[in-house]
Amino acid sequence: MKILVTGGAGFIGSAVVRQAIRDGHAVVNLDALTYAACLDNVASVADHDYYAFEKADICDASALKWIFKVHQPDAVMHLAAESHVDRSIDGPGDFIRTNVEGTYTLLEAAREYWLNMGKPMNFRFHHISTDEVYGTLGETGMFTEDTPYAPNSPYSASKASSDHLVRAWGETYGLPFVLTNCSNNYGPYHFPEKLIPVVILKALAGEPIPVYGAGENIRDWLYVEDHADALLTVLQHGVNGRTYNIGGENEAKNIDLVRMICAILDEKRPKDTGYAEQITFVTDRPGHDLRYAIDPTRIRTELGWRPSVTLEEGLRKTVDWYLENEDWWRALQQRQGVGVRLGTKG
Ligand code: NAD
Numbered sequence: 001m002k003i004l005v006t007g008g009a010g011f012i013g014s015a016v017v018r019q020a021i022r023d024g025h026a027v028v029n030l031d032a033l034t035y036a037a038c039l040d041n042v043a044s045v046a047d048h049d050y051y052a053f054e055k056a057d058i059c060d061a062s063a064l065k066w067i068f069k070v071h072q073p074d075a076v077m078h079l080a081a082e083s084h085v086d087r088s089i090d091g092p093g094d095f096i097r098t099n100v101e102g103t104y105t106l107l108e109a110a111r112e113y114w115l116n117m118g119k120p121m122n123f124r125f126h127h128i129s130t131d132e133v134y135g136t137l138g139e140t141g142m143f144t145e146d147t148p149y150a151p152n153s154p155y156s157a158s159k160a161s162s163d164h165l166v167r168a169w170g171e172t173y174g175l176p177f178v179l180t181n182c183s184n185n186y187g188p189y190h191f192p193e194k195l196i197p198v199v200i201l202k203a204l205a206g207e208p209i210p211v212y213g214a215g216e217n218i219r220d221w222l223y224v225e226d227h228a229d230a231l232l233t234v235l236q237h238g239v240n241g242r243t244y245n246i247g248g249e250n251e252a253k254n255i256d257l258v259r260m261i262c263a264i265l266d267e268k269r270p271k272d273t274g275y276a277e278q279i280t281f282v283t284d285r286p287g288h289d290l291r292y293a294i295d296p297t298r299i300r301t302e303l304g305w306r307p308s309v310t311l312e313e314g315l316r317k318t319v320d321w322y323l324e325n326e327d328w329w330r331a332l333q334q335r336q337g338v339g340v341r342l343g344t345k346g
Helices: 010-021 061-071 085-090 093-116 156-174 195-205 222-237 254-268 296-304 311-324 326-333
Strands: 002-006 026-031 051-054 075-078 124-130 176-181 185-187 209-212 218-223 243-246 251-253 280-281
Touching: 002 061, 010 026, 010 222, 026 061, 051 061, 061 093, 075 093, 075 156, 075 222, 085 093, 085 156, 085 195, 093 124, 093 156, 093 251, 124 156, 124 296, 156 176, 176 222, 185 222, 185 311, 195 209, 195 254, 195 311, 195 326, 218 222, 218 254, 218 311, 222 243, 222 254, 222 296, 254 280, 254 311, 311 326
Parallel strands: 002 026, 002 075, 026 051, 075 124, 124 176, 176 243, 185 218, 209 280
Antiparallel strands: 218 251
């Protein structure tokens, strides 16, 4: 299959690109290379015969038209987005532009291409989204694919809008699509201003490890390579027009997660005082959702997919990766405007 991956120089998109190439697919990686992108994330596949890169903005209709025409993909996996909740609070405009207008522009380019191809029903537009579109949970319950949308941040509202556009293009124009809504990702190549890398890198630097509020917010954590595997499974075997929720089956309070990382570092890079002593509580962010949790029944029963690692196993792999890839994160930390933001995900 030839897959047009948007946002393939970002955190999750690059994991999808690496895995798709490993699985024998051809990939066209379309990315505008914003502050969040890093082409080193795909360096391991960049010389592959089945890999191509196109620097383009998903809001640029004529560039998209040209890319569809030249590359003739069998499917689109749409991951390009402004993805950081804290940045969406500081400046929501970019989120509306890329996530809403960009998704609309991409849908129109895909629709025109699909029409010109004679409307093949095996073409697929796979839209990758977040569980944050469902809003927040109390102490019990889980998000299912039927949970009503109730986004609380500019980021989640822009992603909810893009989900609705994709569904509408399917219902109105018949464009074949699948949609996935996923929980918090973590793992190799996670941008250094997201929660888990911040904890690892602050700990190693001997600096305060910031935690929002009392650290009581609960998230479900999914190892990024498991997410990439789930996405390629849905792309190939999901039912047309259907949503699949993807979760890690790994709920944890932020404070417990941070303590787990500190304990792993205590073991791998021992020092006189434990890393947990560096934990510092900071003012919570506005509209901070209390809890997200995914009911993964559909993807498990229909497609036989489950995550392959526990949170403990995934965190160990992640800590090892950051210890072994200092050049990668130091280069990104030195980029202008990259600071400490504690958003757990995009
Ligand atoms: P990311 O910020 O790491 O990467 C986004 C990529 O999109 C970057 O490479 C960036 O250059 C590119 N991009 C941004 N604007 C663009 C534009 N206008 N045109 C073309 N490219 C553009 O994001 P991520 O964490 O990898 O998330 C990928 C997708 O998965 C997003 O749609 C996000 O909403 C969704 N998602 C993320 C998480 C998570 O935990 N990170 C969880 C669920 C869903």
